[in-house]
Amino acid sequence: MRNDAALNELSSLLGNRLSRSKSDLDLHGRSESHFPLTPPDAVAYPDSTAEVAEIVKICGRHGCPVVPWGVGTSLEGHALAFTGGVSVDFTRMNRVLKVNQEDMDVAVQPGVTREALNEELRATGLFFSVDPGANATLGGMAMTRASGTTAVRYGTMRENVLALEVVLADGRVIRTGTRARKTSAGYDLTGLMVGSEGTLGLVTELTLRLQGQPEAVSSAVCAFPTMEDAVNAVIATIQMGIPMARIEFVDPATAAAFNAYAGASFQEVPHLMVEFHGSEGGVKEEAETFREVVADFGASDFEWAVKPEDRKALWTMRHNAHYACLASRPGARAIVTDICVPISKLAEAVEETRADIAGASIHGPIVGHVGDGNFHTVLLFDEDNPTERAEAQAISHRMVERALRLGGTATGEHGIGVGKLDYMEAEHGDAWGVMGDIKRTLDPQNILNPGKMVRVN
């Protein structure tokens, strides 16, 4: 087989930590969204940076693709080995290396998940803020430039990765960044790596920014007469400068999915889910201002989650929105869209998308991190029904066109993988060529996650 020479060498290096069992290959060939099963030739489970460097060198000598794998929750086929090769699974590199409580930062290996990290931080009064709906790894999250419900306040992975250790395509190990909060010393290689989807290097260590647990937290859900009202309420809230910690939009279909999946009892109308972080007095004042602002848009049915366990239930429900939507049509596959637009264009983008879905035969609940101008539809289709698949693809396509027309981006947080590759040229023009130039420079053989994000020939 094509990559046999590489696999033999990898096998001597890793012993039974190089797996070729069918179940393992299938596990690393699966995607949470609509891509077909695409097993790699083998799965490697390195224990250390040195081993990762060795793996990359061996693969480099044999021209064998290296496809990094966190937990495989990325939605655009990012972690699939479409041209074969070795899936490098970071499960075993899952240690929290050092919590620097005074500096509010932490060094972790890439296989640590966001939930495991926050578990580890529980006693410190600190937390890591980026919270995608899946319990993703920090390596994977850095590589997709992930975000979540709190980006509106604490930023995305772009703002929360201070430094990285990276194995390059030639096996060199570099460190980018320091623990200093800011620097003007050279090109921002940390920033270049964050969001690069494993195409420029393999991350073997991350230094992350942490946040202090707020003294007071207050969460609420409220209902709106129409989607437009809800979205306009968001716009007003953001423009008023109310320092929201979270502000999430839920459409009637998602509200219904929450009722069915999580035992909620929402009216089937649009809702906002919000949270305030701060001092006791500050949070109270902000919540009050919010209530006044959204009253103008017909907000009703306020439910405040005061107890920690109620808040936890609320946000767990939100984090499981994807699964709730999937469950609303058992057996269906999903194309998950992810556009992000300037906030002033949000109402227009949501409304046109809603109308598109209303005119189709398939369902597509809408849910989003609207404080950033970012929203998703979960377009549910029957895999065996080409008409439905085409409908889902067409709606997704028009959403991206809409985002670009409105001055936004094809993907606010999920990334490119292969699923959004065809939009790179439209979004970036000649700048996409520059990305290809950088890729060729850092990975001249195109062995690192080939076929994703850039085209190199």
Added chain:
Amino acid sequence: MRNDAALNELSSLLGNRLSRSKSDLDLHGRSESHFPLTPPDAVAYPDSTAEVAEIVKICGRHGCPVVPWGVGTSLEGHALAFTGGVSVDFTRMNRVLKVNQEDMDVAVQPGVTREALNEELRATGLFFSVDPGANATLGGMAMTRASGTTAVRYGTMRENVLALEVVLADGRVIRTGTRARKTSAGYDLTGLMVGSEGTLGLVTELTLRLQGQPEAVSSAVCAFPTMEDAVNAVIATIQMGIPMARIEFVDPATAAAFNAYAGASFQEVPHLMVEFHGSEGGVKEEAETFREVVADFGASDFEWAVKPEDRKALWTMRHNAHYACLASRPGARAIVTDICVPISKLAEAVEETRADIAGASIHGPIVGHVGDGNFHTVLLFDEDNPTERAEAQAISHRMVERALRLGGTATGEHGIGVGKLDYMEAEHGDAWGVMGDIKRTLDPQNILNPGKMVRVN
């Protein structure tokens, strides 16, 4: 002369907007810090992106260096044409192109200064937050990844540049980023360009994030018994999570310089200058918490600046700290240092620096954006006295060594230019080589600001 062919073509393109007058050359050969007069061969004053692209193409054909120039306030010789060539002065590209009030962003040409932008924004309720001590251009600030007194709250240029238009070394014009608040669509070229000091491209347009004017603002100065007390008060404040909008450190020598230069009447002891932004209630609460926290460190002599004009006077004084320090020794030149360390190491870094200066024959007032772990000394020396110059250089050198030893960076905000070039390898190791690879890819002829930030052969 070496670059005559290029200059002739540029002269046909630009007419009298290509200047070779001695006064103009000298003006573009000067530095605010300790570098000798280094005039370029000519100064170009483009009016448009198309002209900038034409300039770069002409220079490319003739191998003539292109050295971008904002207002030349960078401190490490960034904008000096050490190997000759054309200084490209962006003075004429100084229009604010579009204020998007609803989206809190603005498109500007690179020659707009931060003060001019804020003047233009006055009626909008918005402001641009990054405020270096000089009235620098936004192009220059983006290229040095500048910051200032408000970075602790609103971030540096890294966080505040959303998108760029850039002319590359081959004359291609690219756009990086969009007006969306976040994106996962491709490598972060905006981030790669920000801080690149004109070595990767010439910025011809910037889209910047704006902030809402806070409802309430409150500023104060307070005195401390020792430097250690003041610094430990900062650390405690940051670790308590008090959302400071500004927190600046001033040592006794700087306090004295303020008295002499700005008619202040500070005790000659360490001070902190702070500011709170928020709602009326929030600001009050924060100021109160701050007062309690710093009381433990012996804070006294609180002076609150309540009226806008008093606050303005306070921060103008802070912004002019560099000139106040210079004026404390008329005729002296300055090496301005700029280290940044993790906040837990700040007391150690400041104390060792203080001791170093105390043991020298020259003066070096210490002042800093301490909320970020960043501080400067203005090392004043007599240009004609080699012993003093050597002392200044040695103190500066030891500060950088100290910063790197403590896990920090050689420069928090001023940048590399030529002045810090010798530290790049120590700070970045092999990652500096990767920066060189990127430079070679994007500027194979090495015509863009050659000799700065990276070494290419």
